[in-house]
Amino acid sequence: MAGRPASLSAQDVGSFAYLTVKDRTPQILTRAIDTLHRHKSEFFEKHGERGVEAEKKAISLLSKLRNELQTDKPIIPLVEKFVDTDIWNQYLEHQQSLLNESDGKPRWFYSPWLFVECYMYRRIHEAIIQSPPIDDFDVFKESKDQNFFESQESIIALCAYLQELLRTVEDLDENQLKNEFFKFLQISLWGNKCDLSLSGGETSSQKTSVINSLGDLEPFILVNDMEHLWSLLSNCKKRREKAPVIRVDIVLDNSGFELVTDLVLADFLLASKLATEIHFYGKTIPWFVSDTTVHDFNWLIEQVKRSNHKWVSKCGVDWENHIKMGRWVYHDHIFWTLPHEFCAMPQVAPDLYAELQKAHLILFKGDLNYRKLTGDRKWEFTVPFHQALSGFHPAPLCSIRTLKAEIQVGLRPGQGEQLTASEPNWRTQGKYGIFQFDGPL
Ligand SMILES: O=P(O)(O)OC[C@H]1O[C@](O)(CO)[C@@H](O)[C@@H]1O
Numbered sequence: 329m330a331g332r333p334a335s336l337s338a339q340d341v342g343s344f345a346y347l348t349v350k351d352r353t354p355q356i357l358t359r360a361i362d363t364l365h366r367h368k369s370e371f372f373e374k375h376g377e378r379g380v381e382a383e384k385k386a387i388s389l390l391s392k393l394r395n396e397l398q399t400d401k402p403i404i405p406l407v408e409k410f411v412d413t414d415i416w417n418q419y420l421e422h423q424q425s426l427l428n429e430s431d432g433k434p435r436w437f438y439s440p441w442l443f444v445e446c447y448m449y450r451r452i453h454e455a456i457i458q459s460p461p462i463d464d465f466d467v468f469k470e471s472k473d474q475n476f477f478e479s480q481e482s483i484i485a486l487c488a489y490l491q492e493l494l495r496t497v498e499d500l501d502e503n504q505l506k507n508e509f510f511k512f513l514q515i516s517l518w519g520n521k522c523d524l525s526l527s528g529g530e531t532s533s534q535k536t537s538v539i540n541s542l543g544d545l546e547p548f549i550l551v552n553d554m555e556h557l558w559s560l561l562s563n564c565k566k567r568r569e570k571a572p573v574i575r576v577d578i579v580l581d582n583s584g585f586e587l588v589t590d591l592v593l594a595d596f597l598l599a600s601k602l603a604t605e606i607h608f609y610g611k612t613i614p615w616f617v618s619d620t621t622v623h624d625f626n627w628l629i630e631q632v633k634r635s636n637h638k639w640v641s642k643c644g645v646d647w648e649n650h651i652k653m654g655r656w657v658y659h660d661h662i663f664w665t666l667p668h669e670f671c672a673m674p675q676v677a678p679d680l681y682a683e684l685q686k687a688h689l690i691l692f693k694g695d696l697n698y699r700k701l702t703g704d705r706k707w708e709f710t711v712p713f714h715q716a717l718s719g720f721h722p723a724p725l726c727s728i729r730t731l732k733a734e735i736q737v738g739l740r741p742g743q744g745e746q747l748t749a750s751e752p753n754w755r756t757q758g759k760y761g762i763f764q765f766d767g768p769l
């Protein structure tokens with residue numbers, strides 16, 4: 329597409345992309361290796377000597393990967409046959425075709441950051457599937473589960489708040505309902521602070537109750553299109569006699585506490601009749617440490633259901649019911665773990681694009697989704713979000729994201745520069761957030 333700026337890349341020494349490739353990614357690989365080590369006896373108990381051999385193989389493949397990365401070796405094609413191997417290798421060829429002859433091959437510290445970071449997680453998966461019988465092992469599962477357990481207090485507060493509200497939701501007037509809607513949106517936004525790839529896989533749970541902090545956090549919302557979301561859904565609700573289905577799709581990000589905030593929002597949307605169906609999208613393979621797979625999704629709902637706390641377990645029972653009754657639908661698609669920008673979706677995954685077109689509203693959670701929405705490019709701060717989407721408009725959509733990468737569009741003139749002057753790292757610490765909407769107003 330003409331006129332689009334260059335991709336963020338570790339070529340820019342000192343940039344966040346550079347620091348991520350240089351420091352954070354090797355750290356994540358080291359933790360993955362360590363996790364495999366620590367599960368050695370479990371592999372032995374389950375599979376005998378073959379399990380131990382597989383653990384050794386996976387570790388040696390991951391060590392090799394870490395070495396390739398740290399010495400800026402060429403990005404090599406995937407070898408193990410899997411559903412997406414050919415698409416990945418074609419993408420690699422495409423990256424090669426973008427280079428001049430003198431540039432050589434795509435490399436870790438040279439190619440687009442989005443591509444090399446996604447590639448690393450795909451190679452971790454390759455190392456695991458090349459190591460049967462431990463080929464279904466999720467090296468990040470432990471840390472995702474830990475995040476959930478460490479956030480118990482916040483989860484209890486959140487579930488109790490939701491259950492209280494559900495008792496009176498029918499009696500709320502328009503304004504009260506809107507207020508509650510805004511609260512649940514903000515809870516889901518700040519839930520995105522808790523991802524584990526920014527912290528290099530180290531624990532990053534929610535220990536204080538977010539509900540009580542919403543007011544204090546509001547000044548950190550840089551783009552706030554919550555009003556648009558309200559008008560869109562409340563208009564759908566008013567027109568329900570003509571069009572009985574109101575579908576909201578949520579492209580999930582992290583498991584653990586963030587997923588709870590998303591499910592609480594989804595439950596509220598049904599109870600308030602702002603939506604009648606919620607469709608969730610997760611990752612098919614372990615991704616960016618904390619991203620939600622179908623196993624994490626089911627595991628978390630089961631844990632919530634089994635809680636000793638009555639309001640928490642009530643949530644779990646309700647959520648399971650939503651799934652059984654088809655009010656909540658979970659979708660898997662390999663596109664979410666490919667390196668492509670979302671504007672490539674109509675060509676690369678037309679079936680997924682067609683599915684998203686059925687939504688009245690799509691919520692994209694998290695930073696990585698924002699990077700893929702905007703192509704992870706060096707856009708000026710004031711470029712309109714619509715333009716940065718480069719033609720990706722399956723349905724009205726909104727990014728709900730805390731900022732953890734050096735990319736932000738749709739700001740007021742001077743807003744970005746002012747933030748840079750007062751807080752040089754405002755884009756990368758997860759302190760600021762956005763609700764950025766694109767769709768007919
Ligand atoms: O879970 P989220 O919100 O997508 O955040 C993941 C973010 O963390 C990082 O991996 C940090 O390196 C970013 O590259 C990425 O965008």
Ligand SMILES: [Mn+2]
Pocket residue numbers: 523581582616618619694696
């Ligand atoms: Mn994530």
